[in-house]
Amino acid sequence: MTESSYTVTGMTCGHCAGAVREEVEALAGVAKVDVDVESGSVVVTSEAPLAVDDVRAAVEEAGYALA
Amino acid sequence: MTESSYTVTGMTCGHCAGAVREEVEALAGVAKVDVDVESGSVVVTSEAPLAVDDVRAAVEEAGYALA
Structure with missing residues (x-):
């Protein structure tokens, strides 16, 4: 297993976190x-x-951006 | 038809607005x-x-509060 960290801009609430999680989990x-x-x-x-x-594509699909 | 205005605290993004809209629309x-x-x-x-x-109950069901 590999662990990688990213910084995402524009998230403001738990719904935002859920949207990002959902898209990245789909990779x-x-x-x-x-x-x-x-x-x-x-x-x-x-x-x-x-x-x-x-x-980056998954994060942008959720409506946010990588820093 | 009747129009009423409320102030809801805690919303930060479009997801929040959608959650409130969904619960209130269900009334x-x-x-x-x-x-x-x-x-x-x-x-x-x-x-x-x-x-x-x-x-108030609908707004709280969505996870927010009336001011």
């Missing part, structure tokens, strides 16, 4: 996604390293 | 709900005047 190989709204921290546990462009 | 007789996140304004159009306690 192939993702086992766990921890989102902290306050800090914008998103920690992703996956079977193999993810392409940052895939993570 | 009997409600025809339209306009939510403005910035101001917290919620304007409800209904067939007859609503009991404020019913509106």
